[in-house]
Amino acid sequence: MGDILIPSLMVGDCSHSLCVRVSRLWEFLDPQDDSRLLHTDLVLLDEEGNSIHAQVYPPLCQQFSALLDEGGVYNLKYFLVRKANRFYKPVENCNMISFTKWTTVEVVLQIPPAFPVCTYNLTPIEQLQPRVDHKEYFMDVLGVVSVISHVSSLRTRGRQAEVMKRTVTISNARDTGPTVDVVLWGERATAFPVEHIHRDSGSSPQIIIFVGTLVRSYADNVSLSGGSSCKWYINAPVPEVNALRTSAETNHHPVIWDQGKAAAEGTVIAVPEHKKLKDIKYLRPFENKKKEWLVIVKILKIDRSWWYNACKKCLRTTKPHGDTYKCTNSSCDSIGSPTPRYKISLTAEDDTDTAEFIFFGRMAQRLIKKCGHPHLD
Template sequence: MAYVLISDLMYGDTDKRIKARVSRQWDYHDLNDETKIYHTDLVLLDEKGNSIHVQIYPPTMINLRTLLQEGKVYYFDSFSVRYANRTYRPVTNPLMISFTKWTTLEECIDASDDFPAITFSLTPFQDAPSLVDKNAFYVDIMGVITEIGATDTLRPKSRNTETLKRTMQIWDASNSTLPITLWGNTATAFNAEEIYNAGQKKPQVIIFVGTVVKNYKGIGISL
């Protein structure tokens, strides 16, 4: 089946076909109601390692999101290529894709074993302070977990309802440390017990993608 690489896409394209893996999939929902989804987002990755951000809005989202599975490779047809968002971009590609009511997909069942699966752009610990409240890109960070806190329930100033929170500490090769805070469903989805138990035998290196950097009064820098 004929297709082009992500790097071949141009602004305004509506008739291209690509072959790409769903490297990452998440929902953007109302901060006060996690059942209300505004749009579904993807990071697609092609066989050459090129990546692109995808957004799917209702009603297309309802039809397509149930057909997609993170980690699988698909052929995608009839989508719209536009300029990337100005804020909260998960990858550096200046373009992004919007799925429309004409978009179709078909799973590729014979993808090669070396087809790339994940993509990220790591930020050094020492650069985190310069990214406080910057929102052009999400921040990807890697470190060894040294501490995992329990889940707490609280009500942030930015929300009208209570939410779950879990904080942990990671450190890098220079022994610098950073706290990572997980909110909402992410706090409970994180397999803390398994990772903690594994950490008693050998260091657990973990990559967090899609974080933002904050500077909290009395706490300091946190992702």
């Protein structure tokens, strides 16, 4: 294990070895431009369960994202200890860690069975009201899932694009007790394991600890907002969950799908089905134009070319035509000045196959910014 524990950390440079588990890891993106990463955040636990918040800032994010996985245990050295942020602290600690270009990360392979996995500081549902718009700390709550909505799509203030949303209602298991809606946004909405929870709720209460949420109020109703910092632990083997299960089992009801709530909040959208590359690579494109799938891949190579001269009329490629340009689309044949348009081609793989992906326009622009394409000025 490490040389020191988290409570022994002092403000300043630290060259001691600190053995920690990455209990939580998330990326904080610019709310106005989700292709721009502002920082990567971590909650770290030592072998005694002490916790501390850590952050990695660009340009080091990509370097350390390749070295750190959520749930992994590592020995860290040569990092900076500083005073904790004033707002949005995920754990109670007056200090925090900043990774530097000198920070080293060593994977721990032999992990003691008792090494802690998660940390939380629960606030009872009935005590959330005084914490509306409380910014110093994220909120952690515990409850029995009673209602889940489908994913809906809506546009919020300050965002140019639509964002996905899902509402999960939890309670303290008493019929007359309070409930609260946990509103999950973006990737958190689609990643929530709804089918698993709905299925298992037929035989037993589904008890969840939500961490990293913020308390909000809308039309005098208190709710919890769960963005990228929000994580969940389902039926965790901890005393608080076991105690709530005892009271919930006496009056258990399966989870309800609330389609009306999603429809009222926005357009209900289907979450793309997860596929492997081998499943979609040889499908006929004209028979599957309007279908969407989720494919998780590793990028192997990005083409050096990242734009082309597009026809203003049909967006196809143009070619020089005297002192101007002509569209190569035979059904268009437009002649005139072209419009530069983003286009990026990349090769990617999963555990079943390799394929080439081509992105155009805004999607290509977002991908180029996210990957830091070397030819983008």
